Amino acid sequence: MNKPLLSVAGLSKSITLHILQGKVVTPLRDITFDLYPGEFLGIVGPSGAGKSSLLKCLYRTYVPTSGSMRYRTEAGEMVDLATAEEREMIALRRREIRYVSQFLKPPPRVEAADVVAAPLAAAGIEQREARARADGMLERLGLPDSLRSSFPSLFSGGEQQRVNVARALVSPPRLLLLDEPTSALDSENRARVLELLLEAKRDGVAMLGIFHDTEMLEHLADRVLVVEEGRVAREGRVGEVEIPNYIEAAAVEFA
Amino acid sequence: MTTVHGLIEAREMTFTGYSYALIDDMAKREIRRALLKAVAVPGHQIPFGSREMPIARGWGTGGLQVTLSLLGPGDVVKVIDQGDDAGVNASNLRRLVEQMTGLDTTGATSEASVIQSRHRIPDERLNERQILVLQVPNPEPLRAVERSVAQAALMHAEQDYARMWLALYEDVVRRGEVSRGAGYPVMVNHRYVMTPSPIPRWDVPKLHQADALYLFGAGREKRVYAVPPHTDVVPLAFEDYPFHVEHFDGHACASCGSTSSYLEASPTDDGGLRYRCSDTAYCERVREGKETVQW
Amino acid sequence: MVTATATAAPLLSVQGLTTIHGEAPCAACVALTGPEADRNQCPECGSIVACAGVSFDVWPGEVLGIVGESGSGKSTVLQCLYQDLQPAVGAAYFGGFAEGQRSIWDADRRERRELRTQSIGMVYQNPRQGLNLMVTAGGNIAERLLDANWRRVGDIREKASDYLQRTEVPLPRMDDFPAFFSGGMQQRVQIAKALANSPQLVLLDELTTGLDVSVQAGVLDLVRDIQRDYGLTAVIVSHDLGVIRLLADRTLVMKQGRVVESGLTDQILEDPQHPYTQLLVNCAT
Numbered sequence: 001m002n003k004p005l006l007s008v009a010g011l012s013k014s015i016t017l018h019i020l021q022g023k024v025v026t027p028l029r030d031i032t033f034d035l036y037p038g039e040f041l042g043i044v045g046p047s048g049a050g051k052s053s054l055l056k057c058l059y060r061t062y063v064p065t066s067g068s069m070r071y072r073t074e075a076g077e078m079v080d081l082a083t084a085e086e087r088e089m090i091a092l093r094r095r096e097i098r099y100v101s102q103f104l105k106p107p108p109r110v111e112a113a114d115v116v117a118a119p120l121a122a123a124g125i126e127q128r129e130a131r132a133r134a135d136g137m138l139e140r141l142g143l144p145d146s147l148r149s150s151f152p153s154l155f156s157g158g159e160q161q162r163v164n165v166a167r168a169l170v171s172p173p174r175l176l177l178l179d180e181p182t183s184a185l186d187s188e189n190r191a192r193v194l195e196l197l198l199e200a201k202r203d204g205v206a207m208l209g210i211f212h213d214t215e216m217l218e219h220l221a222d223r224v225l226v227v228e229e230g231r232v233a234r235e236g237r238v239g240e241v242e243i244p245n246y247i248e249a250a251a252v253e254f255a
Numbered sequence: 256m257t258t259v260h261g262l263i264e265a266r267e268m269t270f271t272g273y274s275y276a277l278i279d280d281m282a283k284r285e286i287r288r289a290l291l292k293a294v295a296v297p298g299h300q301i302p303f304g305s306r307e308m309p310i311a312r313g314w315g316t317g318g319l320q321v322t323l324s325l326l327g328p329g330d331v332v333k334v335i336d337q338g339d340d341a342g343v344n345a346s347n348l349r350r351l352v353e354q355m356t357g358l359d360t361t362g363a364t365s366e367a368s369v370i371q372s373r374h375r376i377p378d379e380r381l382n383e384r385q386i387l388v389l390q391v392p393n394p395e396p397l398r399a400v401e402r403s404v405a406q407a408a409l410m411h412a413e414q415d416y417a418r419m420w421l422a423l424y425e426d427v428v429r430r431g432e433v434s435r436g437a438g439y440p441v442m443v444n445h446r447y448v449m450t451p452s453p454i455p456r457w458d459v460p461k462l463h464q465a466d467a468l469y470l471f472g473a474g475r476e477k478r479v480y481a482v483p484p485h486t487d488v489v490p491l492a493f494e495d496y497p498f499h500v501e502h503f504d505g506h507a508c509a510s511c512g513s514t515s516s517y518l519e520a521s522p523t524d525d526g527g528l529r530y531r532c533s534d535t536a537y538c539e540r541v542r543e544g545k546e547t548v549q550w
Numbered sequence: 551m552v553t554a555t556a557t558a559a560p561l562l563s564v565q566g567l568t569t570i571h572g573e574a575p576c577a578a579c580v581a582l583t584g585p586e587a588d589r590n591q592c593p594e595c596g597s598i599v600a601c602a603g604v605s606f607d608v609w610p611g612e613v614l615g616i617v618g619e620s621g622s623g624k625s626t627v628l629q630c631l632y633q634d635l636q637p638a639v640g641a642a643y644f645g646g647f648a649e650g651q652r653s654i655w656d657a658d659r660r661e662r663r664e665l666r667t668q669s670i671g672m673v674y675q676n677p678r679q680g681l682n683l684m685v686t687a688g689g690n691i692a693e694r695l696l697d698a699n700w701r702r703v704g705d706i707r708e709k710a711s712d713y714l715q716r717t718e719v720p721l722p723r724m725d726d727f728p729a730f731f732s733g734g735m736q737q738r739v740q741i742a743k744a745l746a747n748s749p750q751l752v753l754l755d756e757l758t759t760g761l762d763v764s765v766q767a768g769v770l771d772l773v774r775d776i777q778r779d780y781g782l783t784a785v786i787v788s789h790d791l792g793v794i795r796l797l798a799d800r801t802l803v804m805k806q807g808r809v810v811e812s813g814l815t816d817q818i819l820e821d822p823q824h825p826y827t828q829l830l831v832n833c834a835t
Contacts, residue, residue, distance in 0.1 A: 015821065019832055061816045061821060062817065062821040063823065086814050087609050087800075089814060122778075413663060417693055417697035418693070421685060424703065424706065425685060427703050428686055428725050495702045495703050495704050
C-alpha cells in the first residue's frame with residue numbers, strides 16, 4: 001500500500017476557444033497530489049473552480065495541457081494518463097478506471113440492467129450472469145424491479161444516477177472518479193450509495209470524489225483537496241482542513 | 256434469263272474456283288489454331304475470325320466453319336439437327352459439305368468420323384476416333400448474370416462464379432430446383448464454367464470423361480471452345496439439390512420401344528402424348544435390331 | 551508508451567492515403583488544397599483532392615468514427631478501403647491480407663475480390679449500391695457465402711436466416727426482392743450482407759442518412775448490439791455527431807480532405823482542439 005496508484009504532478013489545462021476569437025480559459029493550474037489504493041480523496045471548491053475538469057483530465061475526456069498523471073496499472077506498469085495512447089486509455093477505461101458523472105447521458109434505448117451489465121459483458125462474462133449481477137446491483141441501490149427493464153433515458157435524475165453508480169461498481173474498478181454522484185438522491189438512497197462506496201473502498205478501490213454534501217465526505221474521504229481558481233488551495237484530513245460552505249457563501253453573495 | 260432449269264443445271268456443275276471444303280487455306284489454318292488453343296485450355300472460349308458462310312449467321316455458321324476446317328480425304332461426315340438427320344437445315348448443310356469436299360456422308364453414328372450437330376449429342380456412344388462439332392448460338396454462360404463481354408471475360412479469368420451460383424440459388428428458391436433445361440452450365444476441368452450449347456440435360460453427362468473430342472463453334476459470336484477426351488465436366492449443382500437428367504415417366508419410344516434414349520413428346524390426335532426417340536439414327540438402328548453402343 | 555493492457559498489432563494501418571480526381575493532377579495539388587487553403591480543388595490544374603495524407607490505425611474490437619461535412623473526404627477513405635477507388639498514394643496494411651505485409655492497394659484483382667467478399671464488409675449510404683435489389687434478400691447474403699464456396703442450399707439458407715434474424719428482417723421476406731422493401735429494411739438487409747462470412751472489418755458509410763428518425767434509431771441499435779455481441783471492428787463514417795457519439799470509441803475529424811484532429815470520441819466532443827472541430831461540435835448541440 002505504500003506505492004501510490006496515481007501521482008498527479010503539475011497538471012494544467014487550458015482551453016483555447018477558437019469560436020470566441022481565440023479566448024483562452026484555464027480551468028486547472030499546476031495540480032499535484034498522490035492517491036493510494038483504497039484511499040478516498042475528496043475534492044471540494046466553489047463552482048467553476050476546476051473540480052470536474054480535474055476528473056475529466058484523469059479520464060482523458062480533456063487533454064491536459066501540461067503535467068503528468070502517472071497511473072500504476074494492474075499489471076504493475078506505469079502509464080502517464082496525460083500522454084497514453086488512445087487505445088490504451090480505452091483498455092484502461094474498460095478494465096480499471098471508471099467515471100460517474102451527474103451529467104452522464106445514458107445510451108438511448110438500452111434497458112437499465114443492460115447498461116449496468118455492459119462492463120461485465122465487455123470483460124467477457126456470459127450474458128445471463130452479467131445481467132443477474134447487474135440486477136443484484138440495481139436492487140441494492142433500491143431501483144424498483146419494474147425500472148430495470150426500461151430505458152434510463154426516461155428516468156428521473158436520481159434514478160439515472162443510481163444506474164450510473166451501479167454501472168461503475170458492478171465490477172470493481174481500481175480507480176473510480178465520482179462527479180457529484182448523489183446530487184439528485186434523497187437521504188435513503190444516498191445512504192445506499194454510501195454503503196456501496198464504503199464497500200468498494202474496503203476492497204481497495206481508490207477514489208476521487210466531488211460531493212457538495214459534506215456529510216458524504218465525512219464518511220468517505222481520507223483527505224480532501226480544496227480547489228480554488230484551478231489551483232490546490234489547501235489539502236489535508238477531513239476535519240483538519242477548512243472547508244468553506246460554498247453554497248451558503250454563494251447565497252450570501254447574491255444577497 | 257435465269258430459269259428453274261438453269262438453276263438446277265448450275266447446281267450440278269462442278270464447283271471450280273473454290274478451295275477444298277470451301278474455306279481457303281489461310282482461314283482454315285486460323286480456325287485450326289483457335290481449335291488447338293481451345294483443346295489446350297478446356298472450356299475456355301477462344302475468339303476466331305468467323306467468316307461469311309453461304310448460310311445465314313445463326314444457322315450453324317460456327318459449327319460449319321469448324322467442320323469444314325477439319326475435313327480431309329477419308330473423313331465420313333454426319334450432320335444432324337436436334338437429333339434428326341433429315342431436318343431441313345441438316346440436309347442442306349450435308350449437301351453443302353458433300354459438294355465442297357466430295358466426301359461420303361452417313362446417317363449412322365458409328366460410321367462417321369466428324370459429326371456436326373445442333374442441340375443434341377447422339378444416343379449412341381461416341382468413340383476415340385470421332386469428333387462431335389456442336390453449333391452454339393450463345394457461347395457465354397455468364398451472359399445472364401453479366402451483360403458486359405469484357406467483364407464476363409474477367410470473371411472467367413478470376414474464376415469469379417459467385418454470381419453464376421447466385422443465379423442457381425435464386426432458381427432453387429423460386430422453383431424448388433435448378434430449372435435450367437437446355438444448355439445447363441458445367442464446370443470444365445475444374446476451371447472454366449462453360450455452356451454445353453442448348454443440349455438437353457440428358458446429354459450433359461456424355462461430356463464427362465468421354466472418349467470423343469467435342470468442339471463447339473459459335474459463328475455469330477466468333478468463339479470456339481472444346482472439351483477434349485477424358486476431361487472432367489461437372490454440372491453446376493448444389494450438394495442438396497443434385498443435378499439430374501430428364502425422365503420420361505417410364506415411357507418408351509413409340510417407334511423402337513427404347514427406354515434408354517432421349518425422348519420427345521408430341522401430341523396425338525386423341526389429346527394424349529406420344530414419345531419418340533429424338534435421335535432418329537439411333538431409333539432406326541434399334542428398329543432394325545442392330546446393336547447400339549450405350550453411353 | 552503502450553503496455554500489455556492493449557493488443558499488440560492494429561488490424562488496419564492506413565498510411566498517407568491520398569486520392570486525387572482529375573485528368574492530370576499537378577505537383578502543387580496537395581500543397582494548394584486543404585483546411586488552411588479552405589478548398590479541395592487545385593487552383594493550378596483543377597483536380598479535386600478528395601483526401602490527402604490520411605493516416606490512422608484501427609485496433610481489433612475497436613470502432614473508429616470519421617466525422618466531417620459533405621466533401622470532407624470521409625467517404626473516399628471508405629471507398630478506398632473497400633477497393634471501390636484506387637488511391638493515388640498511400641498504403642493500407644490489413645491483418646486479414648498477406649499477413650499485413652503488403653498494402654491492400656497492391657492486391658491483384660482476385661485478392662481484391664477476396665478482400666471485398668470475405669475479409670471486409672461494407673454498408674453503403676444507399677442500399678442500391680450494396681445490394682442487388684432484384685436478387686432476393688436471402689440471395690444477397692448468399693452471394694458472399696457462395697463466393698466462399700458454400701454449396702449446400704440448406705446451409706446457406708440457415709446462415710442467411712441467422713443474419714436476417716439478427717438484423718430483424720422478418721424471415722417471411724427472405725425470398726422477396728429488396729426493391730420492394732422500405733429504406734430501413736433495405737439497410738438492415740445490407741448490414742446482414744456485410745456481416746455474412748464474419749468479416750474481420752466492417753465499413754459503415756452514413757448508414758442512417760436518408761432514413762426516418764424512428765428507423766434511424768432501430769438501425770443504430772442494431773449496429774450497437776452487433777458491436778456488443780460480436781466485438782465488431784469497424785470504421786464508421788457519418789456527418790452526424792450523435793451517431794459517432796453512440797458507436798465510435800475513437801474519432802477522426804476531416805475537413806477538405808485532411809484529418810484535422812483525432813482522439814477519444816468523448817474527448818473530441820467535449821474538448822475539441824481544432825477550430826473546425828469546435829465549430830462542428832457547437833453547431834451540433
